[in-house]
Amino acid sequence: MTTHDSLEAGAAVQSKAHGGAGMRYGALVVGSLGVVFGDIGTSPLYAFRSALNTMQGETLRRADILGVVSLALWALIMVVTVKYVLFLMRADNRGEGGVLSLTALAQRALGQRTTFVFILGLIGAALFYGDAMITPAISVLSAIEGLRTIPAIRHDVTTDVVMLISIVILFALFFVQSRGTARVGAFFGPVMLVWFAVILIMGAFHLLDDPGVLFGFNPIFGLEFLGRHGFVGFLVLGSVFLTVTGAEALYADMGHFGRWPIQSAWLFFALPCLAANYLGQGAEALHALARAHGRPLPDIDWFFTMAPDTFRAPLVVLATIATIIASQAVITGAYSLSQQAMQLGFLPRMDVRRTSETQTGQIFLPQINNMLLVGVLMLVVVFKTSDSLSHAYGLAVTGTMLVTTCLAYIVVRHMWKWGPFRTAILIGPLVVMDLTFLSANALKILSGGWAPVLIGLALMTVMLTWTRGTRLLYDKTRRESVALKDMAEILRSRARYRVPGTAVFLTSDPDIAPVALMHNLKHNKVLHEKNVILTIATAETPRVRDEDRIGIEQISPDFTKVILTYGFMESPDLPRALMLCRKQGLKFDIMSTSFFLGRRSVVPAVRSGMPLWQDKLFIFLMKNATNPTDFFKIPPGRVVEMGAQVTV
Numbered sequence: 001m002t003t004h005d006s007l008e009a010g011a012a013v014q015s016k017a018h019g020g021a022g023m024r025y026g027a028l029v030v031g032s033l034g035v036v037f038g039d040i041g042t043s044p045l046y047a048f049r050s051a052l053n054t055m056q057g058e059t060l061r062r063a064d065i066l067g068v069v070s071l072a073l074w075a076l077i078m079v080v081t082v083k084y085v086l087f088l089m090r091a092d093n094r095g096e097g098g099v100l101s102l103t104a105l106a107q108r109a110l111g112q113r114t115t116f117v118f119i120l121g122l123i124g125a126a127l128f129y130g131d132a133m134i135t136p137a138i139s140v141l142s143a144i145e146g147l148r149t150i151p152a153i154r155h156d157v158t159t160d161v162v163m164l165i166s167i168v169i170l171f172a173l174f175f176v177q178s179r180g181t182a183r184v185g186a187f188f189g190p191v192m193l194v195w196f197a198v199i200l201i202m203g204a205f206h207l208l209d210d211p212g213v214l215f216g217f218n219p220i221f222g223l224e225f226l227g228r229h230g231f232v233g234f235l236v237l238g239s240v241f242l243t244v245t246g247a248e249a250l251y252a253d254m255g256h257f258g259r260w261p262i263q264s265a266w267l268f269f270a271l272p273c274l275a276a277n278y279l280g281q282g283a284e285a286l287h288a289l290a291r292a293h294g295r296p297l298p299d300i301d302w303f304f305t306m307a308p309d310t311f312r313a314p315l316v317v318l319a320t321i322a323t324i325i326a327s328q329a330v331i332t333g334a335y336s337l338s339q340q341a342m343q344l345g346f347l348p349r350m351d352v353r354r355t356s357e358t359q360t361g362q363i364f365l366p367q368i369n370n371m372l373l374v375g376v377l378m379l380v381v382v383f384k385t386s387d388s389l390s391h392a393y394g395l396a397v398t399g400t401m402l403v404t405t406c407l408a409y410i411v412v413r414h415m416w417k418w419g420p421f422r423t424a425i426l427i428g429p430l431v432v433m434d435l436t437f438l439s440a441n442a443l444k445i446l447s448g449g450w451a452p453v454l455i456g457l458a459l460m461t462v463m464l465t466w467t468r469g470t471r472l473l474y475d476k477t478r479r480e481s482v483a484l485k486d487m488a489e490i491l492r493s494r495a496r497y498r499v500p501g502t503a504v505f506l507t508s509d510p511d512i513a514p515v516a517l518m519h520n521l522k523h524n525k526v527l528h529e530k531n532v533i534l535t536i537a538t539a540e541t542p543r544v545r546d547e548d549r550i551g552i553e554q555i556s557p558d559f560t561k562v563i564l565t566y567g568f569m570e571s572p573d574l575p576r577a578l579m580l581c582r583k584q585g586l587k588f589d590i591m592s593t594s595f596f597l598g599r600r601s602v603v604p605a606v607r608s609g610m611p612l613w614q615d616k617l618f619i620f621l622m623k624n625a626t627n628p629t630d631f632f633k634i635p636p637g638r639v640v641e642m643g644a645q646v647t648v
Contacts, residue, residue, distance in 0.1 A: 027189075028261035029269075033196065034188025036253045036262055037270045038326030039135055039246025040080070041192060044199055044274065045142040045303050045319060047242035048072065048281045050390040053299060054236045058229070060297055062286060067225025067233075069216030069282035071240040073275055079244045079401075079437075083430055085266050088251050088404065089259050091411050096542040096569060098252035098333075099124035099400060100340045102407045104540040104568055109415035117410065118467075124403035125341055126459040128248070130396035130452035132334040133375035135245070136173065136327035138393055140166045142386035143319040149304040150312045159384055166380055173324055174373040177331065178364050180355025188325050195322040198315070200273040202306045203280030209287035213279050231443075238440035241394045243278065246326070248400055252333055255542060255569070280306055331372060336569070338368045343538045343568040345470065346463045348625035352571055363571075367624075375455065383448065391448030394441035396456065402434040462621070465610070469618030472609045473602070474508065481512040484533060488556040491527060501592035503528035504578075506628065510535040510561050516596035519642040530588060533561045536572050536632070543567035550580055560586065574632045595634050599641040 033041070051068045052060070089097065093105040103121030107113050144165050147157040207213065215221060226233040250262055281302040288297060307315045341347040353364045383389040409427045412418050418426075441449060507514035510533055521527065533555075544567045551563040564577045578590065602622050604615040629639050 025261060028257045029265045030189035030193055032189070032253070032257040032262050032265045033192040033270065034190075034325055035256065035329050035332075036249050037196075037246070037265065038188070038192060038322065038329040039139070039249055040244065041196060041199075041246070041270060041274070042139050042142075042319070042323050042326045043243050043245055044277045044281065045146075045323070046138060046386045046390055047239070048278060048285075049300070049302050050242055050387055051236050051239040052285065052297070052302075053387055054239045055229075055232060056299075058232060060289060062289060063221065064225060064229075065282055065285045065289065066213065066216050066221045067228075068236060068240065069213060069278060070219060070222035071225065071237060072243045072278045073216055074219050074222055075240055075244050076271060076274060078433060080247045080250065080266070081271065083401075083405075083433070084247050084250045085263050087426070087430075088408060089254055089263065091408050092254055092259065094541050094543070095255050095258070097250075097254035098337065098340070099128060099248070099404055099407070100337060100344060100346075100568070101252075101255075101542065102404060102411070104344065105415070106407045106410040108540045109411050117407070120403050120406055121344075122346065122460055122463050123456070124400050124407075125337060125346065126456040126463065127396045127399040127403070127452060128337055129334060129372075129459050130455040131245075131248070131393075131400065132330045133372055133379060133455060134389065134393050134396060134452065135330045136170055136323075136372075137166075137376050137379040137383070138386050138389045139323035139326050140169050140320070141380065141389065143316065143323045144169075145386060146301065146304040146312065146316040146319055149301050150316070151309055163380055163384060167377060169320065169324065170327075170376055170380065171373070173327060174331075174369055174376075177369050178353070178355070178366070180362050180364065188328070191321055192325060195318060196270060196273040198318065199277040203273075203276035203278070206280035206284045206287075206306050207276075209283040210290075211283070213283040213286055216279060216282060234440050235443055237437065238394050238444055239390060241398060241437045241441060242390055243274075245393060245397045248397065248404070249329060249333065251404070252336075253329075277303075331369075334368055334372060335363050335365050338365055339363060339571070340568045341463070343566065343570070345467060345538070348466055348621045349628070349631045351626045351630065379451065382451075388448060391444040392451040394437070395444070395449040396452030398434060398438040398441050399452070399456070402431070402438055405430045405434050462617070465614050465617045466621055468610060468614070469621070473600075477515065478509060478512060481509075481515070482518070484511055484513050484559065484561070485555060487513040487517075488559045491521075491558060492556055497526050499526050499528055501528055501594065502530040502532060502588040503594050503596055504532045504534050505596045506534050506536075506632070507598070508535065510563055514596070515598040515600070516640075516642040519598075520596060527558065528594075529558075531559050532586070532588075533559060534574075535561075535563045537563055537565045539565050539567050541567050542569040544570070546580060549577065550584060552581065552584060552586055562586065572632050574634050590635075590638075593638060595629075595639045597628050597639060597641050 048068070051072070052065075055064065058064075091097075091102065091105070093101040100121055103117060103124070106117045106120075110117065141162065144162045147162070147165075148154055150157075226237065229236065250266065254262060284302055284306055285297070285300075288300065304312055304315060304319075338347060338350065339352060342349055342352075350365050350367050353366070355362045355364050379389060379392075383392065405427065408430075409423065412427065413420075413423050443449075445453065503517075503520075505514040505517050507516075514533060517531070517533075544565050549565055551565070553561040555561055562581060564572065564574075566572050574595075575590070578586075578588075582588070600622075602619050604612060604619065610618065628634070629636055
């Protein structure tokens with residue numbers, strides 16, 4: 001082969017490598033459209049309509065419509081683009097985002113666990129569950145309401161019909177969750193690609209109705225609108241915020257697709273498509289206002305009326321599929337958040353089922369699925385229409401966004417080591433923006449905002465009860481237990497009947513003798529030849545490398561202390577971890593190994609650190625927590641449970 005041929009061959013290989021990398025990057029960009037942008041991508045179905053409906057009873061003028069369009073465009077620019085895409089996506093926890101991931105990062109930045117950061121994390125997580133319930137309800141309702149714009153069936157589509165169809169779709173959506181989304185997930189990206197292309201074309205076409213709508217890019221129109229309308233303008237601002245619902249997904253799903261594909265998909269595709277559609281709806285409204293000749297505008301579904309009559313039925317079908325995808329994304333996010341919350345100790349253990357052998361993020365939690373299903377169906381029945389439900393939507397999202405900004409301040413100040421002035425220049429405007437939107441949405445507390453507050457308070461109560469109860473139980477157990485090193489010395493000096501094999505004792509505190517060990521000595525009066533005191537620890541990072549997972553310490557010839565560390569996005573797998581232990585010199589035969597678990601029966605104490613109602617709630621959570629055997633994937637045939645009754 002000549003030198004020229006070698007160079008050509010090398011260039012061909014390099015070109016193929018670059019082509020393969022480009023294809024993978026393109027696939028990530030398209031995939032992010034389906035998972036990350038489903039929620040915010042379906043906001044045009046209800047956001048602009050809700051904002052104009054808020055002004056019912058007021059004389060609508062041309063400047064008012066331009067003001068609403070301006071507020072919508074600048075919400076997309078300031079909240080999504082500046083805050084999330086350009087800033088927050090840099091504050092990642094080793095590639096992972098989301099409120100609990102940021103909570104762990106903030107704790108690490110401070111070097112200790114603080115109550116303030118802990119409470120912020122709880123608030124953010126609780127409000128996210130409210131978002132996870134409202135998103136499927138409002139998205140599917142708004143899509144099905146599009147049936148009213150089809151002339152042939154307009155009069156037959158009542159509110160009850162819309163509710164019934166929506167309930168059937170939502171019930172089917174949650175019913176199929178246990179089968180996983182690995183197969184249909186491959187279609188999410190291409191479908192949303194079509195969706196964004198359609199809303200772009202619709203919006204661009206209607207720009208011809210009134211090209212003057214492009215003045216909406218001037219923020220002066222939005223500011224003048226707020227100044228002119230006062231209280232009503234503030235209410236409209238709360239509805240305009242619906243244009244950015246789903247922005248948290250940009251940050252939360254960063255670990256699935258990476259920072260650059262998400263940023264590229266937003267800046268070069270999703271943002272232009274959304275902006276064009278809102279401009280198109282605004283132009284359509286301006287055109288309708290000109291034709292009204294001073295008469296009030298009726299309640300019009302601006303999104304669907306942009307399409308010709310013959311295309312509305314296919315558009316309703318496409319919108320329904322898009323809202324199902326948006327709902328699927330937030331449901332999957334709730335599963336991931338719950339897994340993180342369990343690992344970080346915010347929630348009791350729950351059944352986590354893998355629905356894909358190749359994708360680690362594909363999980364299903366039956367308890368969370370049932371909770372979301374009940375909550376979503378109740379919201380549909382109570383609010384009935386997407387316009388009514390829009391009053392509840394913004395409060396959950398704005399609360400989560402404010403929590404995220406506060407946590408980001410801690411990271412910028414203490415981890416990035418920015419000075420006070422520089423930090424204030426960056427975080428100050430974001431806090432003001434979040435507080436403004438939060439205040440605007442708080443005005444709707446009586447007309448629907450109570451729903452996410454009620455959901456958030458209920459879930460915060462559960463998480464606070466669980467964390468407080470487990471802390472009290474931990475402290476009580478520690479006070480009444482014997483130090484492991486002392487127990488090892490006592491057993492070394494006293495002869496005990498030894499049985500062959502290895503005993504593995506699971507405990508939350510590696511420094512004290514496990515309750516199961518004490519009961520085994522007390523009742524069975526035996527000690528195994530080898531005894532492993534095993535503790536599962538959770539790191540403040542998403543994942544832990546295998547080489548950093550295991551810590552082994554020899555306490556005595558009889559006892560070995562093993563600490564297995566997992567990231568908050570990992571599920572413990574003890575058999576696999578013990579195989580790694582064998583590679584590090586911990587010799588044992590799995591067939592002659594018994595796993596001892598302490599089964600605690602908790603009863604209320606006369607004098608407890610919690611009120612009686614909280615005691616009973618904690619006991620209920622303890623009883624319904626998933627069995628450690630299943631959660632840690634321990635072979636059931638090798639488990640011995642030792643029961644004990646404790647008070648808390």
